[in-house]
Structures are given as C-alpha cells and as structure tokens.
Amino acid sequence: MARFEPKNLDFRNVAAETFGRQQAMRTLGISIARLEPCEVDLAMAYSHEFTQQNGFVHAGVITAGLDTACGIAAFTLMPAGSDILTVEFKTNLLAPASGERFFFRATVVKPGRTLCDARAYAERDGAEHLVATMTGTLMALARREPANSQGRVLAPAK
Amino acid sequence: MARFEPKNLDFRNVAAETFGRQQAMRTLGISIARLEPCEVDLAMAYSHEFTQQNGFVHAGVITAGLDTACGIAAFTLMPAGSDILTVEFKTNLLAPASGERFFFRATVVKPGRTLCDARAYAERDGAEHLVATMTGTLMALARREPANSQGRVLAPAK
Amino acid sequence: MARFEPKNLDFRNVAAETFGRQQAMRTLGISIARLEPCEVDLAMAYSHEFTQQNGFVHAGVITAGLDTACGIAAFTLMPAGSDILTVEFKTNLLAPASGERFFFRATVVKPGRTLCDARAYAERDGAEHLVATMTGTLMALARREPANSQGRVLAPAK
Amino acid sequence: MARFEPKNLDFRNVAAETFGRQQAMRTLGISIARLEPCEVDLAMAYSHEFTQQNGFVHAGVITAGLDTACGIAAFTLMPAGSDILTVEFKTNLLAPASGERFFFRATVVKPGRTLCDARAYAERDGAEHLVATMTGTLMALARREPANSQGRVLAPAK
Numbered sequence: 001m002a003r004f005e006p007k008n009l010d011f012r013n014v015a016a017e018t019f020g021r022q023q024a025m026r027t028l029g030i031s032i033a034r035l036e037p038c039e040v041d042l043a044m045a046y047s048h049e050f051t052q053q054n055g056f057v058h059a060g061v062i063t064a065g066l067d068t069a070c071g072i073a074a075f076t077l078m079p080a081g082s083d084i085l086t087v088e089f090k091t092n093l094l095a096p097a098s099g100e101r102f103f104f105r106a107t108v109v110k111p112g113r114t115l116c117d118a119r120a121y122a123e124r125d126g127a128e129h130l131v132a133t134m135t136g137t138l139m140a141l142a143r144r145e146p147a148n149s150q151g152r153v154l155a156p157a158k
Numbered sequence: 159m160a161r162f163e164p165k166n167l168d169f170r171n172v173a174a175e176t177f178g179r180q181q182a183m184r185t186l187g188i189s190i191a192r193l194e195p196c197e198v199d200l201a202m203a204y205s206h207e208f209t210q211q212n213g214f215v216h217a218g219v220i221t222a223g224l225d226t227a228c229g230i231a232a233f234t235l236m237p238a239g240s241d242i243l244t245v246e247f248k249t250n251l252l253a254p255a256s257g258e259r260f261f262f263r264a265t266v267v268k269p270g271r272t273l274c275d276a277r278a279y280a281e282r283d284g285a286e287h288l289v290a291t292m293t294g295t296l297m298a299l300a301r302r303e304p305a306n307s308q309g310r311v312l313a314p315a316k
Numbered sequence: 317m318a319r320f321e322p323k324n325l326d327f328r329n330v331a332a333e334t335f336g337r338q339q340a341m342r343t344l345g346i347s348i349a350r351l352e353p354c355e356v357d358l359a360m361a362y363s364h365e366f367t368q369q370n371g372f373v374h375a376g377v378i379t380a381g382l383d384t385a386c387g388i389a390a391f392t393l394m395p396a397g398s399d400i401l402t403v404e405f406k407t408n409l410l411a412p413a414s415g416e417r418f419f420f421r422a423t424v425v426k427p428g429r430t431l432c433d434a435r436a437y438a439e440r441d442g443a444e445h446l447v448a449t450m451t452g453t454l455m456a457l458a459r460r461e462p463a464n465s466q467g468r469v470l471a472p473a474k
Numbered sequence: 475m476a477r478f479e480p481k482n483l484d485f486r487n488v489a490a491e492t493f494g495r496q497q498a499m500r501t502l503g504i505s506i507a508r509l510e511p512c513e514v515d516l517a518m519a520y521s522h523e524f525t526q527q528n529g530f531v532h533a534g535v536i537t538a539g540l541d542t543a544c545g546i547a548a549f550t551l552m553p554a555g556s557d558i559l560t561v562e563f564k565t566n567l568l569a570p571a572s573g574e575r576f577f578f579r580a581t582v583v584k585p586g587r588t589l590c591d592a593r594a595y596a597e598r599d600g601a602e603h604l605v606a607t608m609t610g611t612l613m614a615l616a617r618r619e620p621a622n623s624q625g626r627v628l629a630p631a632k
Contacts, residue, residue, distance in 0.1 A: 024216035027207045049185045058182035059244050060222020067217050086217050088453060090248040090406060090564040092609060094584050110568050115607065133589065135566060135609055137404055246611060248406040248564060250451060252426050268410050273449065291431065293408060293451055295562060340532035343523045365501045374498035375560050376538020383533050402533050406564040
C-alpha cells in the first residue's frame with residue numbers, strides 16, 4: 001500500500017480536534033483507536049439505541065463510522081486550515097452488524113481529490129468479522145466557521 | 159414513474175410495524191410522514207446531537223434516513239412474513255445538511271431484487287433544498303427473530 | 317424535474333463536437349438521438365462484437381453509453397472552453413442487455429460539481445425495458461489539447 | 475488478504491472458457507494475464523479505437539476490463555455449471571487512462587453473494603499508474619444457453 005506524507009506536521013492534533021467537534025461521534029459513542037498518516041481506526045461499542053429491526057447496528061450508523069474514519073484519514077494529509085467534505089460514498093453491507101464492538105478502518109488510496117477505502121468489522125466472541133466496506137471521495141476546502149444550532153452558517157467560508 | 163402492486167394488502171401495518179422496531183429511528187427522531195405502495199417519506203427534526211464538525215447533520219445520519227426510507231419503500235411490495243436486507247447503497251452529498259427539518263423520500267425503481275432511489279431534502283426558511291441522493295439494492299428474506307441486546311440472533315432465520 | 321440554464325448559447329454545437337471526438341462512440345456505434353439543456357439521449361444498435369458470454373451487451377459497453385450520456389448532458393451546462401471529467405459512477409444492472417436497440421438517457425440532477433442520473437433501456441419487440449441505471453459525478457475543467465496515439469498529452473492543460 | 479477455496483477443481487479451464495465466450499473481450503483486445511483462485515489480472519493494449527475526446531481510454535472500456543476481471547475472479551470460486559451475473563459496480567476514476575498497456579486486477583473480498591475489488595493500472599514509460607478502482611457485487615446463477623444474434627435467449631435458464 002502506498003504511503004503519503006502529511007502536509008501538516010501537527011496533523012494528529014488537528015485531526016483529533018476536528019473529530020472532537022463531531023457531536024455525532026460523541027452521541028454514537030465512537031472514538032479514535034488509532035491515528036496515523038492516511039490511516040485511521042475508530043471504535044464503537046454496541047448500543048441498542050442504534051439498531052435496526054433485528055437488533056443489528058443500523059447501516060446508517062455503520063456508515064457514519066466509516067465516513068468519519070475516511071474523513072479523518074483524508075484529514076491527516078490536508079494542509080493546515082483545511083476542512084474536509086465528503087462528495088460521495090458507496091457502502092456494501094456484507095453481514096449483519098452483530099457484535100460487542102465495532103471497528104472502522106480507513107486508508108487513503110489517493111490523496112488530493114481523495115479516494116478512501118474503509119472497512120467495518122464486528123468483534124464477536126473474540127474474533128473480528130468483516131461486515132461492511134466503503135469507498136468514498138473527499139475533498140479539502142477552506143475551513144468554515146461553525147454553524148448555529150440549526151446548522152446555519154454564521155460566517156461564510158473564506 | 160412505474161407503479162408496482164403490493165403483494166401484501168396489509169402492507170401499511172406491516173411496514174409501520176417494521177419501522178417501529180428500528181430503535182435507531184426513534185433515537186434519531188425519524189418518523190414516517192407518508193407511506194404508499196413503493197413510496198415512503200420520512201421526516202426528522204434538526205438535532206445538534208447528530209452533527210458533524212460544522213454543525214450540519216452527519217452524512218451517516220442522512221444515510222440512515224435514506225436507507226430506512228428505501229427499506230420501508232421496498233417493504234411495501236414484499237410478501238407477508240418478509241424481512242428486508244440492504245445489500246449496498248451509494249450516497250451523493252450535494253449540499254450541507256443545514257435546516258430545521260429533513261425529509262427522506264424513497265421510490266422503488268424495480269421490485270424483486272429491489273433497486274430504490276431516495277433523496278434527502280433540508281427544509282430551510284420555508285423552502286426545500288436537495289442535500290443528498292441514494293441508490294440502493296435491497297433483498298427480501300424470510301423474517302428472522304430479533305437479536306438479543308448485543309445483536310446476537312437468538313433463534314435462527316427460518 | 318428542475319431545469320438549468322446553459323451558460324454557452326452554442327451548447328448544441330459544442331456538445332456535438334465533443335461527442336464527435338470520442339472515437340469510442342464511433343467504434344461502439346453510439347450516436348446522439350436527442351440533445352437538450354441538461355438532457356441527452358444516445359442510441360446504439362445491438363452488435364455481437366460487444367457481447368458478454370451469454371450474447372447480451374457487455375456491462376462495460378452499457379456503462380460507456382451511460383457515462384457519455386452523462387458527460388454530454390453535463391456539458392450542455394458548461395461554459396465555453398470547458399472539458400468534462402467523470403469523477404465516479406455507480407451502475408446497477410437490472411436485467412440482461414438483450415434487444416435490437418439501446419437507449420442511454422441522462423439528466424443533470426445538480427449542475428456545478430455535477431450529479432447526473434442516467435438509465436439504459438433495451439428496445440425489444442417494440443417495447444422499452446429498463447436494463448441499467450447510473451448515477452455519476454462529473455466536473456468541468458479547462459479544455460486540454462488532444463493526446464497522441466497512446467493517450468499521452470502533447471500540450472498540457474491550461 | 476483472506477483466501478478462499480475453489481469449489482470446482484477445474485476452475486481454470488471453466489473460467490478461461492467463460493472469458494473466451496465474451497466477444498467484447500476479443501473486440502477490445504483484452505486477455506487473461508494471470509488466473510488464480512479469487513484473483514485475476516487482465517491486460518489490454520492501448521487502442522485509439524476506444525478513446526474519449528482527449529485520446530484517453532474511455533471510462534466505459536476501463537469499466538469493461540474491471541467488470542470482467544471481477545466476474546472471472548468471482549467465477550474461480552463458483553461451483554461447476556454456474557454462470558456469473560454482475561448486480562452493480564462503482565467505479566472511481568483517479569487519473570486519465572493514458573498509457574501503452576492497461577492492467578485490470580481483481581480480488582474477491584467475500585465469496586457467495588460476491589464482493590469484488592478491482593483496480594486499473596496504466597503502464598506508461600515503464601511504470602504502473604493507478605487510474606481507476608471498482609467495487610462490485612456479483613452473483614452466481616445456473617448457466618443459461620447462449621442468446622442468438624440479438625441477445626435473445628434461445629433456451630431458458632434451467
């Protein structure tokens with residue numbers, strides 16, 4: 001797997017800070033398990049709150065973990081002052097998201113107009129099982145100011 | 159747009175009941191706004207709890223709404239005793255998910271090995287804005303018993 | 317369906333000229349059947365030369381028709397001097413591509429960083445059958461000079 | 475990368491025979507370069523006949539190579555008497571398909587309802603460049619008889 005160089009030596013702090021501003025990650029109980037240039041692992045405990053009709057984790061929640069893993073992985077290669085935008089992703093659901101813990105592992109395939117691959121694994125009875133894959137396109141853009149409580153931008157992007 | 163006939167005359171009750179068993183929908187504050195054969199609209203109020211770093215609704219949460227809209231739309235055409243499985247979906251994110259309310263509108267393009275199209279709209283200042291699209295593949299399978307509190311199947315699918 | 321305005325009043329000539337430079341369209345026997353702002357139909361006769369193992373048109377050939385239909389549809393909205401680049405597409409194959417003629421119909425869903433929807437139909441026994449769908453992302457870029465006989469750029473993009 | 479076992483010990487002959495019945499591969503000048511259980515490489519020389527407006531190989535032709543590579547890779551794991559059906563694929567186009575030769579490398583990620591990953595590389599000046607990726611879903615079905623000259627099935631699938 002090709003490796004790419006961070007453009008921002010402070011990438012760990014900046015990526016962690018961006019992750020920390022994702023309120024959805026806190027609500028879903030997702031945290032950073034590993035953070036390297038162009039590679040990120042996130043972890044999430046099973047929660048009944050986020051299940052579909054059969055008690056498995058909802059595909060949208062799995063997608064949230066995969067998408068943020070891709071975003072943070074892409075972010076490790078961005079210049080300072082960047083924000084990250086997901087253009088599109090494709091998710092394949094391979095097995096029910098059944099387990100005690102879940103991992104979302106993303107790798108940058110190509111930086112710039114970034115292509116990222118990610119996989120979701122369920123930890124069950126001490127073993128990991130592949131449950132979903134994602135490929136996504138992400139772009140850097142200049143960081144914008146936070147939106148207010150209804151998602152409206154208070155200050156325009158520069 | 160072609161229309162397809164429900165195979166289960168009780169499709170409304172069955173679809174609503176399946177939706178009701180999705181704990182994630184309750185947690186995300188998503189409800190059914192309209193339910194017709196092969197067409198479903200879901201609605202969700204903005205919540206800061208499910209936002210990404212700029213205060214917009216997280217792409218995974220938008221995807222959860224789109225995916226369940228597709229699932230329930232597909233479900234309206236399924237025979238009695240079915241469960242629904244998402245095989246894959248592709249989401250394109252067109253604009254920040256910024257607004258007071260969000261709608262997820264799904265239509266079945268082809269029944270059977272179902273292809274479903276869905277769109278997410280943000281209601282902002284009294285107008286609707288297209289923020290995301292999904293195309294997904296879904297399959298019917300025999301309904302399985304609910305899993306226990308960690309997503310483990312207690313009784314095998316018949 | 318929302319309509320968008322061409323930025324180049326000469327869009328018909330420019331789009332047809334770009335299509336005409338696609339040698340692959342000539343080789344595959346694909347031609348423009350209809351060309352409107354943000355909408356394009358292409359047509360192709362069945363040819364045994366482009367079939368897969370069961371005598372149906374190969375999915376890659378169907379994709380070529382869908383992708384060029386999207387590209388030309390996006391092109392109708394581009395400013396003068398543009399070229400068009402496909403970033404990604406997703407194709408769902410719904411039925412065997414079996415028929416005497418095929419149509420590829422594309423519509424721009426969102427201009428700019430363009431999202432395009434397209435559908436492929438097989439004409440068989442006088443009726444049209446949906447055989448595939450595509451959603452794709454396309455971008456405008458400054459037009460580059462043609463490449464030489466091995467696809468190498470002779471003059472860099474401006 | 476996990477490895478999966480062929481169900482048909484004669485998988486090489488059967489896969490090569492299926493590939494040989496794809497007239498489109500012959501027309502596009504694509505051949506098998508390597509064939510292993512769950513992994514296939516195809517090769518194609520540059521041809522002006524299959525280019526888009528800038529002299530690069532058309533995305534649909536790249537997709538044809540990737541799709542057949544996935545199909546043959548999936549086929550190496552199928553039981554005897556199977557045919558292979560592509561349900562959907564997603565292609566990301568990362569760089570212009572410019573080069574003297576092209577390789578399409580596919581790997582099965584998950585057998586059964588098969589998920590396959592593939593990458594297209596351009597050989598240019600003695601080096602390989604990643605130009606596109608695909609993830610696709612494929613299914614086995616009972617082999618059907620070949621269609622006649624307009625892609626009509628002469629004998630129904632058993």
